[in-house]
Amino acid sequence: MIKEFAVEPAAIVESALRFQYVIEKFGISEGRVISEFPAKWKKLVYEAAQQEHHGKTELTKILEKIKHLPKNALISLARPAGTGDWLDIVKAEHQRQPFDWVLTKSPEEIGQAVHLDAWDAGHPSLQNQRQERIARTAEEMARVCRPLLRVAKHVKLVDPHFDLNNLRYREPLARFIECLPENACIDIFVAGLMLDGTRDHLLNGANRFLPQRLHRGMQVKLWGHAKGRMHNRYVLSQLGGLFFGVGLDMAVGDATPMDEVTLLEERIRVELWSEYADGELIGTWRG
Incomplete structure (x- = not known):
């Protein structure tokens, strides 16, 4: 009922609107949560946003949204800490203990993965889970x-x-x-x-x-x-x-x-x- 998503940090910080579009889909009451994997997931989002928008007002908007991320949207579900490149460690963890879905810019490399550009209301992962x-x-x-x-x-x-x-x-x-x-x-x-x-x-x-x-x-x-x-x-x-x-x-x-x-x-x-x-x-x- 409550589906766990691995979400690629760099994929959701292209803009503040993209970030908001993704985050608002999550929360326990929505039946979907973002996996806090690796353990420093939020830090990786900060770093990806800074790299993408350094010196721009868009960075400030995204950082403010990260700061107010709903507490029931990002959940740690007893997975290992995970270190290294996001895609590599998610692929390995997905083989060990599959996520329900993976949101990434490289969906061809992981099963049950979807590119964010294809993640719209008609996608199976956004069907009612309640x-x-x-x-x-x-x-x-x-x-x-x-x-x-x-x-x-x-x-x-x-x-x-x-x-x-x-x-x-x-x-x-x-x-x-x-x-x-x-x-x-x-x-x-x-x-x-x-x-x-x-x-x-x-x-x-x-x-x-x-x-x-x-x-x-x-x-x-x-x-x-x-x-x-x-x-x-x-x-x-x-x-x-x-x-x-x-x-x-x-x-x-x-x-x-x-x-x-x-x-x-x-x-x-x-x-x-x-x-x-x-x-x-x-x-x-x-x-």
Whole structure:
């Protein structure tokens, strides 16, 4: 769902308009991100712009746009640092772990590459990427969330029926945890504690499961949220969010086998992030 693009620095600095045209196509909510590969990608863009426009007002315009590059457009997805000529290291990395697409001035040298002059609204890489129908398995749920989770410092999982006493919730959460950085914080929001014994029931499930699953430095908080204000299911981070039509549980038995997952618009993600900020704390666990 979220496609990773390798973008050649020299190819996008021909003009400020070209730079803006490219950058505005990216962001987690767009379903496309620029790979921060090599690790000094932004520095290479600066250098390419300075070489192309030294002493011209166009340079100032491009440098200002680089400075305000959206934080969810350029993402580091656990690739090596990479050193050397951009084209050479991208070709090698693309063979090791393929990018979804490569934007370059030399597309003939790399598979799944496109020349920027041919990168218009009709190109397959610019087709709508915001929704995907997936099997309700822990593996598929983790796959569709992985680009979001790999760069997440703070995640909020929202499902009114989330219950770690049930395997159908434990397995997806275990896969989510595998995708997260070691020091990530996870807030899990369930429906408000309306019935006697609900708190103890949820605590028992979490106490049996979480201690042996958490990475060193990771923290999980389980919250009871106001039932009247809660229905939909989300995976939220500080950079993006996903809506799950059925739930954050995998299908078991004769349960609905498929789900539709949708990328949230940024304004909606911001509203939800604020809405799910607190509640009745059930418990805290640390790795």
